[in-house]
Amino acid sequence: MNSVDSQNLWPTLAIPILLGYLLLVRLFRYRRADFISSGFGPGKRPLSSMTTQEAFSIMQELQQLEFPHAMNKARTIALLKAGGIPTMSKLFAVTGQNTRKNGGKRAVDTEILIREVQSNPGDSQRYMESIARMNYLHARYRKAGKILDDDLLHTLGTNVVEIFNIVDKSEWRKLSTVEKCAVGIFHKVLGEDMLIPYSPLPSSAQGWTDGLHFANELYDWTIQYEELVAKPVPTGDQYVRVYVDGAAAALPAPFTSFLRKVIAFDLDETMRISLNIERPGAILSLLLRCVGGLRRAAVRYTCLPRPKFLAVHNVAQQANPETGLYNLDQLTLQPWYVKPSAWNAWSPKALLLKTLGGRKPGSFGDKYHPGGYDLKTIGPQPQQGKGMEDMAATVEFLKTRNAKGCPFSSMSAH
Numbered sequence: 001m002n003s004v005d006s007q008n009l010w011p012t013l014a015i016p017i018l019l020g021y022l023l024l025v026r027l028f029r030y031r032r033a034d035f036i037s038s039g040f041g042p043g044k045r046p047l048s049s050m051t052t053q054e055a056f057s058i059m060q061e062l063q064q065l066e067f068p069h070a071m072n073k074a075r076t077i078a079l080l081k082a083g084g085i086p087t088m089s090k091l092f093a094v095t096g097q098n099t100r101k102n103g104g105k106r107a108v109d110t111e112i113l114i115r116e117v118q119s120n121p122g123d124s125q126r127y128m129e130s131i132a133r134m135n136y137l138h139a140r141y142r143k144a145g146k147i148l149d150d151d152l153l154h155t156l157g158t159n160v161v162e163i164f165n166i167v168d169k170s171e172w173r174k175l176s177t178v179e180k181c182a183v184g185i186f187h188k189v190l191g192e193d194m195l196i197p198y199s200p201l202p203s204s205a206q207g208w209t210d211g212l213h214f215a216n217e218l219y220d221w222t223i224q225y226e227e228l229v230a231k232p233v234p235t236g237d238q239y240v241r242v243y244v245d246g247a248a249a250a251l252p253a254p255f256t257s258f259l260r261k262v263i264a265f266d267l268d269e270t271m272r273i274s275l276n277i278e279r280p281g282a283i284l285s286l287l288l289r290c291v292g293g294l295r296r297a298a299v300r301y302t303c304l305p306r307p308k309f310l311a312v313h314n315v316a317q318q319a320n321p322e323t324g325l326y327n328l329d330q331l332t333l334q335p336w337y338v339k340p341s342a343w344n345a346w347s348p349k350a351l352l353l354k355t356l357g358g359r360k361p362g363s364f365g366d367k368y369h370p371g372g373y374d375l376k377t378i379g380p381q382p383q384q385g386k387g388m389e390d391m392a393a394t395v396e397f398l399k400t401r402n403a404k405g406c407p408f409s410s411m412s413a414h
Helices: 003-029 029-037 053-066 068-084 086-094 103-119 127-143 147-171 179-195 211-229 234-248 253-265 269-274 282-302 344-346 347-357 388-400
Strands: none
Touching: 003 029, 003 282, 029 053, 029 086, 029 179, 053 068, 053 179, 068 086, 068 103, 068 147, 068 234, 068 269, 086 147, 086 234, 103 127, 103 147, 127 147, 127 388, 147 179, 147 211, 179 211, 211 253, 211 269, 234 253, 253 282, 344 347
């Protein structure tokens, strides 16, 4: 076959190959979603029979394989929204954790604890230690009335709100009722472990039918709570200036303004005003909607499902053998807990961050804790090494509850 024939053959083969690939994508694209929902529905098991273990497995499918981008984004937005509640932003300010010096580490520490509880089974040591650490760090502020039970319920609920909103808004398909039920069960159990009362929810007295019922009630209550208490205050503005503006401090001012507007695009009007973030504007909003639409179409029609060997893990699966601590595999401008390596120093992302003013992992000695983090001591410097007995007691208590059963089997409520 001569070169002319070969050149004529490629266009002939390209079309059936492309059509075959697109057909293959269509054949496999929804297979995981169908599998997740296959055990529940009419003529099958009711949602009320879903166990905590099943809910966690579904959460892992969503985080690692189906929607890793959206689930990570939802966690980030939920953490940011805490600063839109005046009592929370005031607490961050008076404890000295809302400053350029401490704010970056506080944000990373908080996100690590959330990542740990979202990524590990409820009967695992890492999950229980993360819960014990969070409960200890909150305890004295709850006792003093500086953290309200409603604020913690809002913090729990805003994770549900953002998972529902971000996935349905930005991903290639919407969440199914089975997946929403799993999100509800996961967060109900998480809230119980964090000792958060559910009394403000309408069905707290009689109990919830299933995880979907609980999730929808918590979703609605969270939105109503934000409308009631979220107001622009100086400490809320300071919160954003530390966590958003501070993260981009090495960049030109126009970039910081652009970043704020991009974040505002994913906020509702109540929280945007409370956080003192400017509107994105019509042109930027249109651009972001177009980019989001193109991504949804590309993933839905041209991408095969993510295979398990490419699963996205939010936390390190094993401790650093040299330190016995856990490293964070997330390169940012401030490389907290990131292990120094050739990849983390010279990868394309690392080089991009360096040009934007980012620090190299391992630079400045132990300032960014390159050896990793310890779940028993993570948190503000004044609290490191404290609360060991309290945390040990919490872990022992968590070992006694049923971490795998069905939370709605007895229709119990809190």
